[in-house]
Amino acid sequence: MNASLPSYLNSEDVGPWGNYLSQVDRVAPHLGDFQHLLETLKRPRRILVVDVPIRLDNGTMAHFEGYRVQHNTSRGPGKGGVRFHPDVCLSEVMALSAWMSIKNAAMNLPFGGAKGGIRIDPKLYSRAELERVTRRYTSELGGFIGPQVDIPAPDVNTDAQVMAWMMDTYAMNQGANTTGVVTGKPVELGGSQGRKEATGMGVFFATRETLTRQGLQLDGCRVAVQGFGNVGSVAAKLLQAHGALIVALADHGGAIYQPNGIDLDVATEHHRAAGSVVGCPQCEAISADAFWNTPCDVLIPAALENQITEHNAMRIQAKVIVEGANGPTTTGADDLLEDMGVTIVPDVVANAGGVIVSYFEWVQDFASYFWTEDEVNQRLEHIMLGAFDAIWRLAQERGISLRTATFVIACERILRARQLRGLYP
Numbered sequence: 001m002n003a004s005l006p007s008y009l010n011s012e013d014v015g016p017w018g019n020y021l022s023q024v025d026r027v028a029p030h031l032g033d034f035q036h037l038l039e040t041l042k043r044p045r046r047i048l049v050v051d052v053p054i055r056l057d058n059g060t061m062a063h064f065e066g067y068r069v070q071h072n073t074s075r076g077p078g079k080g081g082v083r084f085h086p087d088v089c090l091s092e093v094m095a096l097s098a099w100m101s102i103k104n105a106a107m108n109l110p111f112g113g114a115k116g117g118i119r120i121d122p123k124l125y126s127r128a129e130l131e132r133v134t135r136r137y138t139s140e141l142g143g144f145i146g147p148q149v150d151i152p153a154p155d156v157n158t159d160a161q162v163m164a165w166m167m168d169t170y171a172m173n174q175g176a177n178t179t180g181v182v183t184g185k186p187v188e189l190g191g192s193q194g195r196k197e198a199t200g201m202g203v204f205f206a207t208r209e210t211l212t213r214q215g216l217q218l219d220g221c222r223v224a225v226q227g228f229g230n231v232g233s234v235a236a237k238l239l240q241a242h243g244a245l246i247v248a249l250a251d252h253g254g255a256i257y258q259p260n261g262i263d264l265d266v267a268t269e270h271h272r273a274a275g276s277v278v279g280c281p282q283c284e285a286i287s288a289d290a291f292w293n294t295p296c297d298v299l300i301p302a303a304l305e306n307q308i309t310e311h312n313a314m315r316i317q318a319k320v321i322v323e324g325a326n327g328p329t330t331t332g333a334d335d336l337l338e339d340m341g342v343t344i345v346p347d348v349v350a351n352a353g354g355v356i357v358s359y360f361e362w363v364q365d366f367a368s369y370f371w372t373e374d375e376v377n378q379r380l381e382h383i384m385l386g387a388f389d390a391i392w393r394l395a396q397e398r399g400i401s402l403r404t405a406t407f408v409i410a411c412e413r414i415l416r417a418r419q420l421r422g423l424y425p
């Protein structure tokens with residue numbers, strides 16, 4: 001039995017939570033005096049598992065499993081998305097909540113880490129059924145969430161409409177207008193300008209900064225992007241607008257290659273019509289596996305977790321990987337790539353643009369005063385570049401990877417807050 005695992009998790013089946021624990025163990029030797037508080041990071045503060053029963057359109061009833069985990073709230077209320085996916089499980093939600101603690105602390109946002117999810121395949125249910133699932137889940141969370149308690153946001157398969165239903169349900173139960181209970185809302189309901197593009201824009205900033213610090217040019221740089229959804233498409237378009245050549249794109253349908261640079265207007269139009277980038281005019285279709293061999297300078301995984309593994313890492317030609325997706329690189333692949341001299345900008349930095357603008361949304365909701373898109377983007381760049389600079393310098397000073405440097409900075413901030421608060425009672 002692993003002593004650092006809560007008893008409700010089987011030590012043989014810890015999944016993503018086990019990966020997170022090994023990342024914490026790796027950072028331990030760098031934490032100096034804070035090492036004695038490390039156990040704090042290995043135990044989520046609060047876990048809620050709820051039954052979500054709804055009436056289906058055909059009149060029968062169905063039950064779904066819902067989760068919300070608050071990993072750490074020493075630095076502020078919990079913050080993190082809610083995902084709808086058939087594979088959602090406690091270990092996954094615990095790990096994602098912990099990575100939100102790290103991401104929020106690394107960006108120095110006044111939030112702790114949280115995450116939620118419902119074990120459901122949303123493709124199998126009508127919009128009305130998904131609304132009932134969302135509203136019942138939100139009601140079951142009750143006082144577990146709130147503008148000063150824990151603030152959910154969209155994640156995989158949830159969007160601005162789901163956030164509008166969550167906000168409305170919470171507000172009805174409170175009998176008060178409480179826009180700040182969730183972020184990622186429609187702009188008409190207290191959402192922020194720029195939220196939709198924020199994660200891709202952050203990936204762009206992270207890529208540009210990394211290249212600049214390595215003395216490389218964005219102009220003419222060859223980039224391969226896995227995922228042409230919200231994150232991948234925005235990042236690709238910004239990189240292309242600043243001179244990069246997007247030489248390969250991959251999505252759930254396969255991959256395409258064009259060494260002279262894919263015309264993203266054509267790819268976007270083809271994707272809109274066909275549902276995939278595959279078949280895009282003037283591009284060569286390649287297999288999903290061949291995508292990893294693409295000759296390129298920068299690789300941006302922006303699709304799913306566990307995409308770069310021990311099986312494909314050795315074939316990667318890029319010297320820079322910028323993780324747009326959450327957890328795209330396995331620990332084994334991470335080690336191989338480090339040995340190969342590849343610079344990896346970790347997910348908790350590269351894709352932090354979304355939570356930074358979520359923070360702006362929360363602030364704007366409290367003030368009931370809304371900023372222009374230019375103001376949002378300038379502040380996003382300011383926060384991301386400041387955080388990136390601190391992480392880069394620490395990595396250089398100590399000769400450690402950017403991922404370890406990020407964990408050192410984040411864990412120190414969390415544990416310092418923990419120490420200052422003291423132990424209640």
Ligand code: NAD
Nearest residue numbers: 199227228229230231251252302303304324325326351354
């Ligand atoms: P999305 O659903 O808009 O796009 C996902 C893309 O991945 C699609 O192009 C899809 O075709 C592709 N894809 C799915 N399965 C694939 C497969 N097997 N192989 C190759 N491609 C595949 O999602 P998104 O919002 O762009 O999120 C992408 C990643 O970024 C996720 O890991 C998400 O957790 C992370 N992320 C998103 C945000 C955000 O604000 N949207 C913030 C932080 C992190």
